[in-house]
Amino acid sequence: MSSITSRDAPRGFSFAEYMTCLTGIVWREGLRFLHQRERFVSALVRPLVWLFIFAAGFRQVLGISIIPPYETYILYEVYIAPGLMAMIQLFNGMQSSLSMVYDREMGNMRTLLVSPLPRGFLLFCKLLAGTAVSLLQVYAFLLIAWFWDITPPSSGYLTVLPALILSGLMLGSLGMLISSGIKQLENFAGVMNFVIFPMFFASSALYPLWRVQEGSPYLYYLCEANPFTHAVELIRFALYGQVNWISLAVVASCTIVFMIGAILAYDPSRGLARRGPAGGEG
Amino acid sequence: MTSPAPIAEPRESAPKLDPAAVPALSIDAVSHAYGQRRALMDVSFNVQPASFTALLGLNGAGKSTLFSLITRLFGIQSGRVGIFGHDVSKSPGEALRLLGVVFQPRTLDLDLSLTQNLLYHAALHGISRREAAARSAELLGRIGLSERAGSKVRDLSGGQMRRLEIARALLHRPRLLLLDEPTVGLDVKARADIISHVRQLVTEQGIGVLWATHLFDEIMAGDDLVVLHQGKVLAQGPMNRVITEAGAQDVNTAFMRLTGAQTMPGGGA
Numbered sequence: 001m002s003s004i005t006s007r008d009a010p011r012g013f014s015f016a017e018y019m020t021c022l023t024g025i026v027w028r029e030g031l032r033f034l035h036q037r038e039r040f041v042s043a044l045v046r047p048l049v050w051l052f053i054f055a056a057g058f059r060q061v062l063g064i065s066i067i068p069p070y071e072t073y074i075l076y077e078v079y080i081a082p083g084l085m086a087m088i089q090l091f092n093g094m095q096s097s098l099s100m101v102y103d104r105e106m107g108n109m110r111t112l113l114v115s116p117l118p119r120g121f122l123l124f125c126k127l128l129a130g131t132a133v134s135l136l137q138v139y140a141f142l143l144i145a146w147f148w149d150i151t152p153p154s155s156g157y158l159t160v161l162p163a164l165i166l167s168g169l170m171l172g173s174l175g176m177l178i179s180s181g182i183k184q185l186e187n188f189a190g191v192m193n194f195v196i197f198p199m200f201f202a203s204s205a206l207y208p209l210w211r212v213q214e215g216s217p218y219l220y221y222l223c224e225a226n227p228f229t230h231a232v233e234l235i236r237f238a239l240y241g242q243v244n245w246i247s248l249a250v251v252a253s254c255t256i257v258f259m260i261g262a263i264l265a266y267d268p269s270r271g272l273a274r275r276g277p278a279g280g281e282g
Numbered sequence: 283m284t285s286p287a288p289i290a291e292p293r294e295s296a297p298k299l300d301p302a303a304v305p306a307l308s309i310d311a312v313s314h315a316y317g318q319r320r321a322l323m324d325v326s327f328n329v330q331p332a333s334f335t336a337l338l339g340l341n342g343a344g345k346s347t348l349f350s351l352i353t354r355l356f357g358i359q360s361g362r363v364g365i366f367g368h369d370v371s372k373s374p375g376e377a378l379r380l381l382g383v384v385f386q387p388r389t390l391d392l393d394l395s396l397t398q399n400l401l402y403h404a405a406l407h408g409i410s411r412r413e414a415a416a417r418s419a420e421l422l423g424r425i426g427l428s429e430r431a432g433s434k435v436r437d438l439s440g441g442q443m444r445r446l447e448i449a450r451a452l453l454h455r456p457r458l459l460l461l462d463e464p465t466v467g468l469d470v471k472a473r474a475d476i477i478s479h480v481r482q483l484v485t486e487q488g489i490g491v492l493w494a495t496h497l498f499d500e501i502m503a504g505d506d507l508v509v510l511h512q513g514k515v516l517a518q519g520p521m522n523r524v525i526t527e528a529g530a531q532d533v534n535t536a537f538m539r540l541t542g543a544q545t546m547p548g549g550g551a
Contacts, residue, residue, distance in 0.1 A: 011376075014408070017407075020408045020409065020410055020411070021405055021408050025405065025406070027402070028391070028402045028405075031394055031398060032393065032394070035394070036393075107388065107389035108389060108391070110387075111385075113353070113354070114381070115378070115406035116374065116376070116377075117406070119354075119374075268355045268356065
């Protein structure tokens with residue numbers, strides 16, 4: 001074979017090209033989401049069931065003392081709202097990441113990855129797009145919750161945004177890392193049992209950690225080590241215009257670690273291999 | 283329906299070098315294995331600019347694996363893949379910029395409109411919104427789907443979807459086009475349309491085409507042929523030479539002789 005000589009000098013990609021690509025990916029993800037009404041409805045029903053039924057039932061059982069960032073006694077519904085916001089992102093992140101690694105979105109991943117831009121950047125855009133979708137869900141939830149007397153200060157709706165973006169990225173990258181790295185977690189039921197439920201229950205989403213500590217110190221340490229706890233606390237404080245610096249540090253570092261891991265571990269051949277003959281020789 | 287007009291822009295600048303010097307696609311000693319199973323063994327061939335190269339092989343021959351390697355979907359385990367001289371592993375950006383691809387499974391967003399699908403693809407290539415809108419409108423006109431621009435892709439026929447996918451693959455004006463069994467599942471008319479459409483791209487736009495198929499009647503005299511069987515290239519060269527060297531009269535017989543296949547799967551000519 002003749003030696004390969006290059007005809008054109010490499011010209012790389014401009015910042016504008018990167019931005020066009022990023023907005024295009026987010027735009028498409030948003031469009032697709034708006035077309036999937038069932039997905040939107042089920043993403044909303046889940047936290048609302050917790051809010052309307054679970055929280056109403058537990059209101060009498062759990063008294064919440066005054067803990068930061070709250071300045072007064074609060075209803076249990078008010079306490080779990082940030083946890084439910086994080087739960088929306090947890091489900092969304094796991095769902096979209098799983099579909100990136102396995103079959104359902106494989107066709108779309110093919111088109112995405114044929115883009116000449118660096119693969120790591122493309123995956124980052126995809127995670128950001130998933131986060132954008134989770135923001136739509138969270139704000140729809142907040143709107144409904146407002147009628148349920150969960151009324152954070154109006155500036156809180158704005159200050160919570162950066163927290164939600166960061167937590168959304170963390171949970172999306174975690175989802176991608178897990179689905180790429182652990183072969184057994186190839187379906188959503190597995191992820192629910194082994195990732196979503198443990199993360200959700202061993203966190204401060206449903207109960208303040210000082211209460212957990214009274215019951216079981218070990219569980220308390222587990223909750224403290226759970227990145228999801230810190231996502232919840234980051235959102236909780238941000239919703240009231242405050243910064244929980246420890247949570248911010250934990251969530252930011254976890255986002256970086258999970259995202260780098262996820263990009264390195266992402267292997268499209270895994271999703272394609274399972275398609276069998278229909279998707280190629282596999 | 284008349285067969286669609288070619289949909290790529292004419293090249294503004296002629297290639298600076300002799301086209302034969304830099305192949306549109308060069309596959310150089312490529313091997314690939316899935317664990318123990320070897321899917322490709324020491325595969326080498328070139329696709330020249332402005333040529334139609336048919337990659338002929340049965341299901342399981344390794345065609346889709348090869349496509350996944352060329353599009354850098356899979357990492358290259360050994361060997362080299364070059365697109366107009368750009369190594370896919372070392373400078374994937376420069377290589378993929380020159381490549382358009384139509385995968386065998388449909389990869390359109392069914393719930394999005396035709397235009398939205400094209401705009402998304404353009405964004406993936408960093409093409410600005412305004413430029414992308416202009417190119418999309420023009421391409422839709424050329425494939426005769428202007429009036430459907432705002433409809434959902436879901437409402438198109440199989441043949442129309444394929445044409446849209448080809449238009450999409452040409453949106454960033456690539457110089458090499460890969461098509462992985464693009465006519466599978468289409469009726470006779472739609473198949474003929476797609477084939478003549480792609481052939482026009484070769485003759486009129488000078489695009490190099492690699493067309494993977496197991497349907498012999500899609501190959502014409504004058505095409506280059508690469509026969510891939512169980513991961514190995516059994517023969518390659520101009521179609522007539524491959525047939526003669528196999529001591530056969532037609533592609534079908536030549537393929538059977540080369541592979542020793544007893545029966546052909548459905549669809550063979």
